[in-house]
Amino acid sequence: MSGACAQGAALAFGCGPIGGRGDAGRAESLAALDAAWAGGIRHFDTAPSYGDGAGERLLGAALRRFPRAEVTVSSKVGRVRMAIADPYGPDTSRREPLFDFTSAAVRRSVATSLDRLGLDRLDLVLVHDPDQHLDVTLAETVPALREMPEVGAVGVGTTSVATAGALLGVVDVVMIANAWSLTRRDAAGLLDRCAAAGVAVLAAAPFDSGLLADGTAKYLYRDAPADVLARVRVMAAVCEAHGVRLPQAALRFPLRHPAVSRVVAGMRSAAEVRENLALIGTPVPEALWAALDQLVT
Template sequence: MNLRTIGRTPVRVGELGFGAAPLGNLYSAVDDATAGATIEAAWAAGVRHFDTAPHYGLGLSERRLGRALAGRPRDRFTLSTKVGRLLVTNPHPTGSDLAAGGFDVPDTSVRRPDYSRDGVLRSLEASRARLGVDRIDIVYVHDPDEHMDTAVDQAVPALVELREQGVVGAVGVGMNSVPPLLRFVAETDVDVVMVAGRWTLADRSALPLLAACADRGVSAVAAAPFNSGLLSSPSPADGAYFDYRPAPADLLARARALAGVCRRHGTVLPHAAIRFPLRHPVVASVVAGFRTPEEVRSAARWAARDLPSRAWEELEAVVTGEAPEPAAKPSAEPADEQAAEPADEQAGENTAS
């Protein structure tokens, strides 16, 4: 799989990143065997970029990922996790984290927001223990929407210190909102931003952010390429979700038109959704969430093969409303046999909550 460099650092990531939020039992449980098999399938498919966070399953995602990667040469994969939520003992457990955090795990811990320097150091030390590694390639400040000043003044500088010490390879911020990410790019020494759901076939609102990144030598990682479901099916159905709500009629109609273009060119809508973010030179990787081996195998096939230029022209015309003349005949490229299942949509959860 092609590798791209993060900012001005030596860290390199594959064009497809494995989002491990579903393996923290996001919304529903995944057994240990399936979690391990999914990571194994990713490795076999050439995926070497893995993203997790303490938030995902109250540490379960990090523990599972650490166990699965323990036998792999450390210099053969890129690992990212996040800071900003400390896991502390829950004084009043209810039995499940589903209501509070959205993960089907026992709520023996709770998340305490902490973007201070001390909180960052404590969070990272706990993550390294759960992952079983002595260094993290990329560390993101996770969803600091309500703690912007502390994150700018303390969290990012603390990570920059660790980067200079070699404990962290690259420093980033992960959010699903563009304006605060623009502030981090302008005011701090970040190497990368992870933007969830804002640079997709259906939502191009991160374009100003990508321009700012280009000016500052900052990379971007595009998460949630399926916009929580709308772009995850070859044939978007009534009731498909966009940003965790039923998609408006106009967006659903546009997604169906995009799917029609893909079919004419011998492929499926999720293929275009995976490849679209990589068309911008600032984007180093697309991170999607996976909970089964087949999901990751499908995405790896799509990530490895671009669409023909004519297909991109027609897809862009659907977005702009300027329909071109149809191609004389469909592309000769074969269609992928396996379409993404709805669980692929969980990429959005990698940074958004």
């Protein structure tokens, strides 16, 4: 396996940022997707709610140039619309989010996703943020997905450790976001359970929505609290003392747990893709992890 492929194998391309930006950034988004393929990334994750369908359409345009058999494509059902149209952009005005986890909605959603993506099958479908809808998820969503020949594996994608834990034994894959990062370790017990059950884990949002990438951006899509900012600055200094950049540690951290198969990072440009591939492919001294662990409360 080449160096690029080895780096890319650990990284999945999250389409949230390009979807949120929509067609306004089409050329840059397609260049990012091409750079991901060239760098060895083979898993591309999207959702209908990423830019109200734009994330799937952009990925679909790129997929026409990639050998289908070599690509893993995941999308989602249940969350129809985000509360913030582009959580990664400057406009944080909120709107009413929409959810529909009924079996009829799931079938329509998968069909629409396949049309946007130009595919006849999804390798993985994640039930998207079913935190307040577990009853219908168990009674309708998952059974509907299991019945669909155009759906491969079934998983859950959520920020809630409790939700993911409640669906262990029902799903094949867990995608957990904002709960297994340098600053947030809430998912540690969940990952142990996943490892014991043989459930693959996709660790999403390794940069905490931006803060760990540059130290000044949003934290969980909001302005970072002063105490979090201060702690991250200390983390950055500790990393520097070990000859490591903070985003390098942030990208590699999730892979410390054996249950994690890939890190899912949202990327907007070819430059970001190449930077992240270089970061995740650069080893981190073991002593650094012990020093960073002491800073987590």
